[in-house]
Amino acid sequence: MIAPANRPIGVFDSGVGGLTVVRALMERLPMENIVYFGDTARVPYGVKSRATIEHFTAQIVDFLLGHEVKALVVACNTIAAVAGHKVRHSAGGMPVLDVIAAGAQAALAQSRNHHIGVIATSTTVNANAYARAIHAQNPQARIVSQACPLLVPLVEEGWLDHDVTRLTVREYLKPLLADPIDTLVLGCTHYPLLKPLLKQEAPHITLVDSATTTAEAAARALGAAGLLNSDNPAPDYRFYVSDIPLRFQTIGERFLGRSLEQIEMMSLG
C-alpha cells in the first residue's frame, strides 16, 4: 500500500492546455508525482454542451481515481465552470483544486479597485463562472467578461507574437479596457503563452495567470491536509491522452516548457 502523501496528484484538461498547470505544479511542488489526462480525441470542450462536458468529465475522473490520486486538479476552465461540482462530488473528501476558484481568489487579492476583467472561452464566459466565484467572496466586485474563441487556435498555430494575434487581442480587449479594470484574469490554460503580448497591449493591467495561482492553491491545500510529498527527489510524471494527433509533441512541449516523455494513449469513449 502506498503512503497517502506518496500518491500522485491527478491533473486533467480537455487537451494540452492543462500542461501549463502541470508546469506550474512541477515548479512550485518539485517533489510531487503527477498523473495527467488530456482528452485530445474530443478537444475542445469550450464549444460543447453542459451534458456532454459532464459525461466526458465523469469518465476522466474515474480514470484518475483508478490511479489512486491523492488530489485532483481541474486544469481546464470549461470543465471547472460546467462540471466542477460533479468532480468534487465524485472525489469524496480529497482536495480538489480548480483553475477558476484559484484564479478568482488571486484576482481579488491583486485588484485594488475590485474592477476585474476576464477573458475565456465562450462556454466559460456563458457559464458566468468567474463572476460567480468572485462574487461569492466579494459581492461588490465588478466583473466584465469577454469570450475569445480565436485565442486557442492562435496559440496552437504558434502565432504568439504575430500581427494577426495582436489585432485579435486588441479587438477582444477593447470592451474590457473601456471599463476601468486594473486586473485581467487569463481564464483559459492556453492564454499564459500570450502573456508577453497581453502585457504589451494592456501595460497597466495586472495579469492573473490561473496556472501559477492553481499551483499555489494546490500547495496550500495539500499542506493543510498533511498530504505534501517531502521526500521524493525524482518524481514520476505520467501523461495520458485520448489521442496523439499531429504536432502533439511540439505543441505539448511548448505548453510544458520541457520535453514530453512517457506519453501513453488511453481511449475513454
Next chain:
Amino acid sequence: MIAPANRPIGVFDSGVGGLTVVRALMERLPMENIVYFGDTARVPYGVKSRATIEHFTAQIVDFLLGHEVKALVVACNTIAAVAGHKVRHSAGGMPVLDVIAAGAQAALAQSRNHHIGVIATSTTVNANAYARAIHAQNPQARIVSQACPLLVPLVEEGWLDHDVTRLTVREYLKPLLADPIDTLVLGCTHYPLLKPLLKQEAPHITLVDSATTTAEAAARALGAAGLLNSDNPAPDYRFYVSDIPLRFQTIGERFLGRSLEQIEMMSLG
C-alpha cells in the same frame, strides 16, 4: 419497403461545415430526401490522428446505413482524406461521393495551366489527399498546398469580412500566390463562406468550391445508377448531431443558408 430512389442521401461531417454541402445538394437536387449527421461532440477531426478519425467515421457510417440511405456523401475533407477508402468499403456497392474527389475533378476541369493551389486543414494537407486525387487523373499537374488551421475558427466566430481574417488569409495565401497557380481549391467545407474575401485577395484565381462540385458529382452518380428521385416535391430533411452546443443554431443556419429544423441529438460514443 421503400423504393430505392425514394431513400434518402446520407451526408456527414465532423461538425456543421458539411451543411454547405447539404445546401448545395438542396439547390442542385431539390427532390431528394437527405439525412445529415454532424459529429459536433467530437469536432474538429482536422487535428486528430488517423486511427481516431477512422474509428469515429465507422460509427457514423453505421448510423447512416441504419437509415437505409441510397448514397453516402462524405462532406468533410478530413474524413475523405483519411478514411474515404473505409467508407467505400463499408458502403458496399452504393454511390459514395466525397468532397476531395469532386474538388480534384473540378479543379482539373477549370485550370488552364494545371497549376493548382489547395487550402485545407492540417490533416487534409498532411494526408496529401488533393495532390493524390489530382495526380491520379493528371500526373503532370503541379499542386501547392497550404494548411490554414485558423480559418475554421474565424468562420465560426463570424468574422467573414474582418481585418483579422483578411490578414490571416493574406498570410496563408502568400506562398500559394508566389507560384503561378490559376485555380484554388477550397479544401474545407467551412471555406465557401470566405469566398467573397478570397475573391478580393486573389482576384485572378478561379475558386473551386467543393460543396457545389460535390452536389454536381452526386447528381451525375445518382443519375448513372438510376437512383434519382424525380417525384418528391416536399423532401424530408433530417439533421442529427452528437451535441447541440452553444450557438449551434446560429452557426448552422449561416452554413445552410436557411432555417435549421428537425435537429435531433444522437450520441455515438
